[in-house]
Amino acid sequence: MNSLVGKRLLIVEDEPDLREPLAVEFQSLGCTVFQAENGTIAFELSKREPLDVVISDIRMPGGDGVELLKNLKASNYAFPVVMLITGFSDLSKEEAYHLGAEAILGKPFDLDEIGDAVRRILTPREVRWSVPASNVVMEQIALTFSSLTTAIDDSKVLLGRGGLFLHTDVVKTTPGKSLSFHIRFSEGDILAIEGSGIVRWIRQENVGNVRKGMGIEFQYLTEKARRDVVRITDLLKTRPYIPSH
Amino acid sequence: MPHGHCYLWNTSLVATHVVSDMLIGLAYVSISLTLYALIRKIKIPFSSMVLSFGGFIAACGATHFMEVWNLWSADYWMSGLIKVLTAVASVATGIWLVRLRPQILAVAEAARLSEARSAELEQMNRILSDNQKLLAHSAKMSALGEMAGGIAHEINSPLAIITVRANQLERLQQRGTLTPEMIGQESKLIADTAKRIGGIIKGLRTFAREGEKDPFEVVTVESVIKDALILCQTRFESHSVSMELLGFEGNPTIECRPVQIGQVVLNLLNNSFDAVHQLAKKWVRLELRHTAASVELSITDSGNGIQGHIRGRIMEPFFTTKEVGKGTGLGLSISKGIIENHGGKLELDTSSPNTRFVITLPRRHGHGGQIPK
Numbered sequence: 322m323n324s325l326v327g328k329r330l331l332i333v334e335d336e337p338d339l340r341e342p343l344a345v346e347f348q349s350l351g352c353t354v355f356q357a358e359n360g361t362i363a364f365e366l367s368k369r370e371p372l373d374v375v376i377s378d379i380r381m382p383g384g385d386g387v388e389l390l391k392n393l394k395a396s397n398y399a400f401p402v403v404m405l406i407t408g409f410s411d412l413s414k415e416e417a418y419h420l421g422a423e424a425i426l427g428k429p430f431d432l433d434e435i436g437d438a439v440r441r442i443l444t445p446r447e448v449r450w451s452v453p454a455s456n457v458v459m460e461q462i463a464l465t466f467s468s469l470t471t472a473i474d475d476s477k478v479l480l481g482r483g484g485l486f487l488h489t490d491v492v493k494t495t496p497g498k499s500l501s502f503h504i505r506f507s508e509g510d511i512l513a514i515e516g517s518g519i520v521r522w523i524r525q526e527n528v529g530n531v532r533k534g535m536g537i538e539f540q541y542l543t544e545k546a547r548r549d550v551v552r553i554t555d556l557l558k559t560r561p562y563i564p565s566h
Numbered sequence: 567m568p569h570g571h572c573y574l575w576n577t578s579l580v581a582t583h584v585v586s587d588m589l590i591g592l593a594y595v596s597i598s599l600t601l602y603a604l605i606r607k608i609k610i611p612f613s614s615m616v617l618s619f620g621g622f623i624a625a626c627g628a629t630h631f632m633e634v635w636n637l638w639s640a641d642y643w644m645s646g647l648i649k650v651l652t653a654v655a656s657v658a659t660g661i662w663l664v665r666l667r668p669q670i671l672a673v674a675e676a677a678r679l680s681e682a683r684s685a686e687l688e689q690m691n692r693i694l695s696d697n698q699k700l701l702a703h704s705a706k707m708s709a710l711g712e713m714a715g716g717i718a719h720e721i722n723s724p725l726a727i728i729t730v731r732a733n734q735l736e737r738l739q740q741r742g743t744l745t746p747e748m749i750g751q752e753s754k755l756i757a758d759t760a761k762r763i764g765g766i767i768k769g770l771r772t773f774a775r776e777g778e779k780d781p782f783e784v785v786t787v788e789s790v791i792k793d794a795l796i797l798c799q800t801r802f803e804s805h806s807v808s809m810e811l812l813g814f815e816g817n818p819t820i821e822c823r824p825v826q827i828g829q830v831v832l833n834l835l836n837n838s839f840d841a842v843h844q845l846a847k848k849w850v851r852l853e854l855r856h857t858a859a860s861v862e863l864s865i866t867d868s869g870n871g872i873q874g875h876i877r878g879r880i881m882e883p884f885f886t887t888k889e890v891g892k893g894t895g896l897g898l899s900i901s902k903g904i905i906e907n908h909g910g911k912l913e914l915d916t917s918s919p920n921t922r923f924v925i926t927l928p929r930r931h932g933h934g935g936q937i938p939k
Contacts, residue, residue: 408720
């Protein structure tokens with residue numbers, strides 16, 4: 322699998338000792354690589370150069386990665402896809418995914434990890450979600466609502482470009498664990514969202530109107546659900562990758 | 567008839583009585599006088615009772631003097647009169663004493679209580695001083711907690727460099743394109759980056775340590791503040807707060823507990839960071855001046871100084887203007903304590919248009935500040 326050939330990639334990192342070997346690596350994988358030392362320079366560059374993916378550090382002098390992510394997603398909800406790399410950030414995963422980051426990679430990481438992550442987020446979603454998880458024992462969650470629309474209106478299910486928020490009282494899992502979900506609706510165009518994913522964050526308490534529950538990144542969706550999720554989120558120009566609220 | 571006749575004027579018997587009665591009388595009088603003098607000098611509870619007791623004893627003394635007098639002159643009426651007076655004084659004192667008994671007991675109880683209370687107070691003081699030490703430590707730890715995220719970032723970033731560089735070497739080796747020059751260059755970079763992590767960890771260890779009982783060492787001022795700088799440099803850089811160091815060229819040395827002085831500098835730098843990182847102009851300047859006897863390290867930031875009404879309070883324990891959870895209000899008071907224990911001063915320079923703290927320290931400990939010849 323070499324889906325990176327010909328991809329246009331921007332690396333935003335203030336440490337040249339890290340930025341340069343990353344550039345060399347992605348060039349060797351067939352990408353056209355651009356480099357920027359902070360978010361401000363990166364955003365200017367993104368206006369001139371069409372990009373497929375931006376890999377950005379969060380803390381940088383002269384323009385941080387979160388600001389860059391917001392700016393990029395304000396211009397276009399879908400592209401370029403953005404991956405944040407972070408040493409330890411003031412930004413929670415929940416916020417980062419809500420702002421539209423497609424992946425968050427913690428430092429230190431190795432070249433294989435970052436390569437795999439970029440390959441994954443550049444794979445079209447229908448393809449990305451087509452392989453069922455094999456032989457993995459995982460927690461199951463089954464919920465039924467009257468319709469997707471009412472579930473969304475009640476903030477019980479929120480759909481993002483790469484995952485969903487589920488309001489649930491019973492949480493028998495931890496972030497990073499796989500989970501299979503069976504969400505059924507009594508009426509409407511969409512009668513089920515079924516598949517499996519990785520729990521990315523858990524909110525233990527209701528915070529005002531924001532319900533407790535968990536953020537799940539899709540790993541596999543049934544064929545019907547795959548088509549539905551892509552169609553709906555493109556139609557609504559959904560910005561969050563996994564919505565938080 | 568004089569009383570001496572009863573003793574048949576036996577010289578030895580008369581002398582025995584004279585000497586005994588005179589001594590008893592004098593002793594009584596002197597006891598009374600002493601009691602009187604004591605009452606005038608110090609406040610004693612129930613002093614009038616003591617006075618009446620003194621009067622009764624003096625009267626007893628007088629009866630003994632009369633005994634001697636009557637050996638030769640039979641003034642028995644006079645002697646009787648004095649005995650009557652003595653009887654009145656002793657009965658009155660006796661009755662008074664009995665009636666005062668509950669009050670005396672109350673005073674004794676109060677005294678016992680106050681003794682217990684003072685022991686209790688001493689105990690409380692001990693607990694308080696222990697707690698203050700604990701608080702000082704926890705203040706430092708909470709400052710450390712606030713910095714933990716930044717420190718994790720500062721360690722994880724060089725770790726990422728090392729990992730990625732090592733991966734790259736492996737890839738080049740697998741492709742057979744690795745040259746000896748590349749190996750040399752990359753391994754140097756990896757080693758330097760690892761050293762950078764070592765520096766951060768050393769700085770961290772320095773800050774987390776007590777340092778209170780460390781020996782005084784002669785070190786350069788620069789080396790003392792280096793640990794503090796390592797811990798906050800990246801945070802300053804990532805928020806575009808510029809840092810300027812002036813006057814360090816001469817490399818002056820001081821005799822101090824380096825860990826503690828490093829902690830004070832870090833504390834002041836953290837305060838400066840909190841104050842300026844959201845301002846339009848954000849800078850911090852460390853400036854060093856020195857004479858033969860002392861060094862003066864000032865930390866100035868782009869803030870507009872400390873407002874007049876809180877100036878007097880900033881060094882007080884627990885005083886803070888930071889929002890809840892951001893500061894403990896112990897940083898400056900602890901810092902001031904550390905500097906004063908070094909025989910120096912930590913002051914706010916109110917004449918500066920910006921916020922400026924000045925640390926003055928003697929260059930040598932226990933030599934009147936002078937460098938020994």
